[in-house]
Amino acid sequence: MRTGWSEDNRNAVKLARDFESAGVQMLTVHGRTREQGYKGHAEYDTIAAVKAAVRVPVVANGDIRSPEKARDVLAATGADAVMIGRAAQGRPWIFREISHFLDTGTYLAPPLVVEVRRLLLDHLVEHYALYGEFSGVRTARKHIGWYVRALPDGEAFRGRMNTIEDCAEQLRAVGDYFDGLADRMDRMPEHQAAEELSGEEEAACAVD
Ligand SMILES: Cc1cc2nc3c(=O)[nH]c(=O)nc-3n(C[C@H](O)[C@H](O)[C@H](O)COP(=O)(O)O)c2cc1C
The missing domain is CATH 3.20.20.70 (Aldolase class I)
Structure with missing residues (x-):
């Protein structure tokens, strides 16, 4: 409550x-x-x-x-x-x-990029199973956006995601993006806790 x-x-x-x-x-x-x-x-x-x-x-x-x-x-x-x-x-x-x-009282290291790659691909496969291919590929976009929002080229990747309408292609694009990221870094970047959400994020969360 x-x-x-x-x-x-x-x-x-x-x-x-x-x-x-x-x-x-x-x-x-x-x-x-x-x-x-x-x-x-x-x-x-x-x-x-x-x-x-x-x-x-x-x-x-x-x-x-x-x-x-x-x-x-x-x-x-x-x-x-x-x-x-x-x-x-x-x-x-x-x-x-x-x-x-x-x-x-100590901080855990951020997850490995390869671990997040696996996690997100598994998440997507389960997401398609729950929502079906048509809705699944579309509603998965916001989740992918959340995973990549603070990552290098994350915004551009998110934009490209919105043009993909096929699950296999979406999985391949996400896999390729994280492969590219793994070439640049072993672990995910340190998280910056944003206290304020953007208006867009607030709207996306506006459920009750
Ligand atoms: C996408 C989304 C779905 C939610 N669904 C429910 C729900 O089904 N039942 C519920 O009691 N709260 C729901 N909430 C509210 C959350 O449980 C939580 O109270 C709210 O997000 C505030 O916590 P936070 O600041 O950690 O996000 C939902 C929130 C979000 C963002």
């Missing part, structure tokens, strides 16, 4: 108590109101208040994009876990990076 309907009606604590009484086993709280959509920043005080008000596990969510942020949100809220949404798009290894940081 979110923190409430609007700034004037932040009712998450009351709802959390009611949910617990009704038998809910775990709560995940996103630190924005319904009215906010994805605008502004997530706040964590309300999540801390929910955590203090119930005995069931509470999961904190919203704008967690780095291991440090995960650590800080856990500390600020007392939550039992964090949930990651948009930061995992095109970067599904973020979970192991956060786990490693929370366990050891």
Whole structure:
């Protein structure tokens, strides 16, 4: 759930108590109101208040994009876990990076380019199986875009992706792009955690 309907009606604590009484086993709280959509920043005080008000596990969510942020949100809220949404798009290894940081206080090296190549090709094959070839090749474009957005020539590659309408050709293009990248670097570049999403990214995420 979110923190409430609007700034004037932040009712998450009351709802959390009611949910617990009704038998809910775990709560995940996103630190924005319904009215906010994805605008502004997530706040964590309300999540801390929910955590203090119930005995069931509470999961904190919203704008967690780095291991440090995960650590800080856990500390600020007392939550039992964090949930990651948009930061995992095109970067599904973020979970192991956060786990490693929370366990050891040190940073895991970025994944090998060849590992990400394999991961993305497997992701695409599963994506086509789920959506079928026609929709699959089209809806896969945004995922490919997320994987390559911060990579060398990623924008140009993303543009080219939009002209491909065939799964086999899409797989081949992605494989070739990552082969080229592997010639230039062993590991993926260090990630720069962007705190703000672009308007385009916000629109792509605007679901509820
Ligand atoms: C593409 C997409 C699909 C989502 N689908 C759901 C959903 O089905 N159910 C849900 O409770 N939240 C859904 N969410 C919201 C996320 O679970 C999460 O609360 C939100 O993205 C904020 O977390 P973040 O800042 O880590 O992205 C979705 C978010 C995105 C971007």
